Amino acid sequence: MTMPILAQQLTSQVNSWLPVLILLIIAIGFGVANIAISLLIGPTRSGPGKETIYESGMMPIGDTRKRFNVKFYLLAITFVVFDVEIVFLYPWATAFPHAVVGGGGFSTLLLISMLVFIGVILVGYVYEWGKGVFHWD
């Protein structure tokens, strides 16, 4: 037991991720094997009509990869902002009850900084609301 503390922690971290790695290998094997088996034992017949993509029985008209509604893009941008905000909230939420229990002024500081943080997000949220980003019709 002469391992440094950091190395010990690292080893235990790696050990706790080992089951996830094994599950990952099983999962990849499951997905690939299923597709491979069905490719092997399933029939393969082809024809000119069958090779087209499905469009309610007609020959496909035009290209699929064209421009689409910009609102999906706005939504994705807004999502990134909010999701990053939530990711920042996780470490805060883990520390906050400990700080409250520990007493002292630290919990007040944590509370105020989080209020400011959410306030900044809310400004952007209200702006987007006013601009009609959340108004689909």
Next chain:
Amino acid sequence: MLDWIQANIPPWLPLLLVVHLVVLVTVAYLILLERKSASWMQDRLGPNRVGPYGLLQPLADGLKFFLKEDYRARSVDKVLFTLAPVIMIVVIIISIAVIPWGGIKGTTQTVDITNLWRDGHSLRAAVDTQAKTISADLPRFHELISDVTVQTVPAGAGLDSYPGQPTVVLELGNDLDPVPAIDLASGQRLYATFTTGWRFQIANLNIGVLFILATLSLAVYGVVIGGWASNNKYSFLGGLRATANMISYEVPMGLAIVTIVLMFGTLDLNQIVEKQAHYWGGWLPAWNVFAHPVTFLLFLVCIHAEANRAPFDTAEAEQELVGGYHTEYSSMRFALFFMAEYAGMVTTSALMVALFLGGWHFPGLGGPDAVNPAVTDSLSLCILRAVVYFAKTIFVLFLFMWVRWTLPRFRFDQILALAWRGLIPIALAILLSTALTIYFFGSSSAQFVSLRRLDGWMALVMFGVNVVVLGIVMYASTLLPIGPSINRRVRIPGSRYNTAALPKAPAAMPAAGSASS
């Protein structure tokens, strides 16, 4: 033989195989349950030809999937088309890894650390020294659980008084965790209770909640890649809609989870469950669903939307988009999408049971130690807990079926309005009010200070705050304008959007015969 297994096979390995198989079988039978419950709700019989009561139907379905042609049209993106279902099933399968099925199989030992404390007058140093001694001779695959309960015992009293109120719970290896200064009167003793054993869980990650959230978000890639690679207009639109749906509802879901994390200050699902394993007022299980009913409902709505199921299933609305993002898929590649959808429901339901429905906790299933209720020395009790956990998960899954066959589908704009204009403000308000409740009431509640558990009064306050905040936000949202419409409407003469009169019909043409003469 049994000794050899205990010495050389880590306990998570059989658990991993069993859970993986159980999830796969559950997914197969969920499809049967879905069809059966749908047919009973619609006064039909449902599948009843293959085996007794149709119980062999999943096998027949699986066989059929293998024997069908795995077809791929010429114009699809060949690599991404195969990659999408594989991504989807892989991330969903590994997301089950951190579910805490049955608490901790192990024992507690209470040690007198008074002399260690007297050496340096530091509680953390004393506990750390004792922890090193204990972890030096642990059996293989056993570990020292990081929560250590410390209590002072008055002079003359023995360890018999142990299940009393602990003075403080220390977290090993977490130097940021505040340790109150203690002062021992003469004759007082200091006892620390250590837990050793292994967790009844596949992977014991201390960031369990984040792991599930991260893997479930990756499922969006499967949907969007599948929709794009198919080169099919229905798939593309379905993929877009599903993506918008899933990412919109991920925000309130994340906020709801943060609210629960905020109460217990841990991301470890094991501890979140353990802190729900006691009773309020002596009889009501301390499950978060009773203290946080609004957060529970938020989470319930969000997991329905995440699964892309009715009433949020515009992504695969049959009347508009044929099959949605898997229109072009057939055979096993389609089956992988299908299985991933149901396996995702299993994971989110299990997460919901852990966060809100008390996990494995049920009256009578707690361990012998009231302070560490997750710890039990009996393997059969752990397995019984896992069964209870699974039964709760099945109940939530049945809720999915029930909702799907009861409610009609929402319109797409209604879905997005519900997420962005309804759930996100409510979730933010609940988060803030929970933080304020903990800030003002947390330090005055003895149980919260020592064990970071909610006691009955704090739970009642939480419940009231939840309901009041929901009322305020819902009332305020009716006062706000919904914002300008930024969609440009194309005026089509005669359409229902254009009320202007049609241009006058041209005057009647003179008859052909009379004009020529």
